[in-house]
């Protein structure tokens with residue numbers, strides 16, 4: 001932290017230089033003092049998260065940290081908690097650039113608190129298919145919305161003097177075989193869809209970094225893709241930041257260097273280092289090219305205030321005012337919730353609702369899923385669950401029923417809090433855990449080194465609070481011994497599924513064991529993990545496994561019966577349904593879109609006995625909702641972050657309106673999805689649908705309508721669309737037209753509307769989507785009052801990429817400007833005649 005302040009002494013003023021010129025001078029001076037090996041040393045991780053310091057040139061250690069929904073820092077455990085924001089899909093659902101910028105500032109504040117200089121975010125791949133495992137981590141199916149939200153986030157983080165790496169450049173839109181898959185995407189589709197958000201972000205927000213994806217595009221691995229990295233990104237768009245590999249994504253010294261990859265992460269074992277020095281000596285990589293890579297890394301260091309003599313991009317006195325993290329996370333979540341159905345105006349519930357008249361049902365109500373799985377995961381100090389939030393707001397105990405438990409893995413054992421680090425001579429160190437989950441990447445607690453570590457033993461005393469069959473589980477990859485009161489229950493090896501090196505900690509297998517226990521019985525349980533000969537994760541020190549425990553449960557039938565009985569006599573039933581970590585996570589794509597377990601049955605049965613059933617959907621990505629028209633209200637809460645329950649109470653009781661609108665079309669049936677196939681064939685994933693993903697595809701469909709269109713959702717009031725005007729902008733600049741949309745709040749309370757403007761073609765060129773989002777704005781108005789949205793439509797909205805000419809081409813002629821509340825509902829339209837561009 002202090003490094004920012006101590007080293008940003010020269011703001012250029014003494015020398016009369018602009019800060020930028022002063023940074024440049026400091027970078028060149030530093031570079032001049034380094035020989036080739038020292039320059040090369042700047043280009044690869046010193047460890048899992050950092051680039052090495054170099055005292056001679058006054059260069060500090062530069063730390064990077066995941067990620068889009070919070071800043072985890074250098075540890076991957078609950079021991080180092082972070083503020084957990086709502087999932088990126090939720091951020092996009094706000095459609096509110098100012099709010100997202102504030103989220104970025106919170107990330108910067110968290111990064112500074114944790115000593116990180118670069119946040120590995122945002123994820124701006126597209127929602128090509130709802131099956132994408134990282135769907136929750138990306139923003140939208142639309143490149144305009146993705147680009148704008150991404151640019152706002154980057155601006156917010158960088159306002160705080162912390163760098164970003166929009167990722168994963170490019171076409172990393174699903175997870176199956178993500179290290180090796182070759183995305184086959186035609187040039188026009190790449191330009192108009194997948195590159196577009198990166199282009200917007202680079203041009204509008206000037207990120208100091210970008211992350212190259214694991215996958216290949218049209219046969220070339222993205223870390224090596226000179227045409228896209230050097231050509232499009234740097235020369236065409238003017239990107240002047242660093243290009244960092246995705247973790248372990250750099251695989252070839254020469255091709256990566258020539259392909260424009262500045263930083264190979266993580267380290268210390270990378271394809272750069274001595275290999276790159278050798279390649280230069282052999283004449284395979286020009287030395288000046290290495291200088292360019294090193295220059296960019298030093299520029300990043302200068303920007304974040306880590307290079308002596310260089311003014312930081314944001315001097316300490318210009319840092320934004322501190323953000324109240326909990327308050328902002330609560331606001332973001334409520335603003336992101338999407339109200340999809342509200343029959344008879346059931347919501348908001350009266351704040352005077354008696355707590356005993358409400359029954360809350362569902363596993364996610366008591367144990368909210370606050371974020372998706374994988375590298376986006378952070379560990380908050382505290383989570384306010386929906387049950388807690390509602391209890392607090394209504395001021396009394398609520399009835400609660402589990403109803404259905406969709407989890408497929410046992411939770412980490414709460415009793416297992418002692419971890420012993422084992423070496424040849426016995427116990428090297430002891431660590432207290434939050435629970436039976438161990439996750440150490442790159443570094444171990446205390447002074448213990450990976451070289452001396454032979455194993456880790458986790459354990460504690462299980463006290464049977466309930467008599468019956470208790471379950472213990474081992475989850476991880478490697479060799480394990482599980483013992484209960486000295487009796488060996490398991491001694492064997494668990495193997496990973498698939499070839500993803502990160503699978504060992506992202507999606508490890510589980511084995512379960514049963515113990516019949518009398519009430520009050522105490523059992524000493526230990527799980528010992530033996531270190532493998534070679535690290536499972538690309539030469540990296542990694543310990544990641546879990547001892548799980550499940551207390552006896554009643555049968556699934558009984559769980560549902562109990563919930564139905566409670567709902568029958570309640571005035572209101574709030575059912576919280578959702579996905580699980582296994583369903584929505586990095587590293588795997590989803591098999592289907594159904595809610596896991598018996599949750600659909602639970603909702604249908606509760607709704608059958610209680611007409612005032614509110615279903616809250618706790619998922620980061622589309623799920624099927626076969627019951628959606630037989631319940632009174634459907635509220636989509638995404639992965640709402642750590643203040644989940646408070647935000648939910650705010651919205652259910654109407655303190656705050658649900659402000660979100662869908663950033664992606666939600667299907668009614670799996671079979672209707674425009675893109676389903678995410679598994680490559682012979683290593684290739686063909687983007688054969690071209691431009692037709694999301695609403696661009698749905699609007700061509702005869703017969704199948706989505707459950708909810710892109711943009712859909714409502715607050716607690718109603719709006720009429722009353723007037724539309726469009727004026728062509730002067731000259732041939734980036735702005736095409738200024739559009740004005742007049743709306744009126746026709747309901748009885750103040751509200752907020754996301755006004756959307758689409759541009760439709762005249763239909764003569766079928767290669768172009770019928771209509772595309774051209775701009776949007778958030779307006780607010782009191783009951784009965786009008787509001788005006790002013791939206792600048794960019795010229796790009798009427799352009800197509802001409803692959804033959806290798807250039808953007810304006811489509812002249814008649815376009816229709818449409819305005820409305822979602823892609824399926826556009827009550828206002830007017831013709832706009834676009835002249836041929838000079």
Ligand code: BGC
Pocket residue numbers: 066067120167246247375502
């Ligand atoms: C993910 C990146 C992430 C990195 C570091 C990779 O597996 O794809 O998004 O930033 O790990 O955790």
